[in-house]
Amino acid sequence: MWPGLLVEWQQGDGGWLGRVTYALAGPHGPVLVEAWVPAALLEQR
Structure with a gap:
């Protein structure tokens, strides 16, 4: 996990995706x- x-949300056929950037x-x-990462794999910190 990084x-x-x-930076963006998008609804796809399988659910929500988040466009993320990381170094x-x-x-x-x-x-x-x-x-693009499935919303289920994202967590707020």
């Missing part, structure tokens, strides 16, 4: 990742 920022360590420095 902390990230929820990971890459071989040449931080890498920004953007992904």
